[in-house]
Amino acid sequence: MEKDTVTFAIMLSVIDFFLSMVLISGIGVILWLLPFLNRLGKLDEESMRRGH
């Protein structure tokens, strides 16, 4: 398809907008899963700050 047209611009915009919504929702899912990492343990922030 010829890229330098208004039709392509509209198609690009629709695809880009909805795809970015899908991808950022995926990031949202990843963020929702992050708290499960807390089951691995807790980090001692004081010793982390002291140790360098």
Place this chain on the structure above:
Amino acid sequence: MFFDEMLHFFGQMAAQTGLAQFWWGNVLMIAVGIAMILLAIIKKYEPLLLVGIGFSCIISNVPGSDLVLPGGLFHYAYEGVQLLILPPLIFFGVGAMTDFGPMIANPKLVILGAAAHLGIFVALIGAKLLGFTIYEAGAIGIIGGADGPMAIFMTMKLAPHLLPQISVAAYSYMALMPLIQPPVMKLLTSKRERQIRMKQMRTVSRVERIAFPIVIGIVVNLLLPPVAPLITMLMLGNLFKEVLVTERLAKAAANEVMNVVIVILTIAIGSTMGADKFLTGATIEIVALGLLAFLCGTASGVIGAKIMNLFLEEKINPLLGSAGIASVPIAARVAHVVALQDDPENFLIYHAMGPNLAGVFGTALSGGIMLALLQ
């Protein structure tokens, strides 16, 4: 005869000075540079950027020197932009000074970081209708993402000749957001909606804060390699900040590195603002499209939040939608201030930072998809 020779000699001398090339366009652009500096000093609009851009705009419009020519000092500053070194380094500093906690604490708000970017595509289509090429339209559209380094990155990839107009439009509108956004926000929301109070957010653990940049760096770069330089440096800076054992590196990134890069970046942007390149009809069109992008982005973010409320039991304040525009932390602060006008005890700033930070990813995702489809 002697008099003729003297006249000829002085004529040759004058022809070698900048005066011989000086035209009214240079005068106008020098006035623009002075206006930028005054806005920075008096109104305090983005002083870290406008002073440097304004001054180098002035100097670039004094013809005769070779500062902006290949081999000149300003030219090397521009090379940093052209080679896409400076925008990722800006993101490095941004990552080192950013607390992504509000975004991690409330994952459902990240979708507002994409909803508020409809303005990008309105501007893109508008630019195409005005006769810009699809690549120029893509670069103009990204102004609506309200992310300076991303705007520069995309412009250098798609339409480098439009760098002065796009970067000036992007940074100017970011500084003017407290004036541009509130009328749109109030038009689209009722007082009752603006008074919605958000629940206290959970505390985000250190483990989550450390995992975040690593996981996001892997996932986003896998899906969208074109924006890998920006996301990688953003996440690296944030990782330096969150691991706590590299505090001096995080401080250097947020301060010394950031300051040096800002100086070079502003010189580079201002150096491209020569009258011959800037004083064109395209500049006025780009400025108008940039404003349209910001207005539409604000509206789409607020509307996006209202659509979310149709499905949520616990309603969110729709003003948070306008914070989905990536200008961190200005958009979040605007949402907070507008909420306070209707309820002096409704402190939205921490909640608004969530979609505001998500907006950085929203712009990167929109830009990355655009690059993947266009290149």
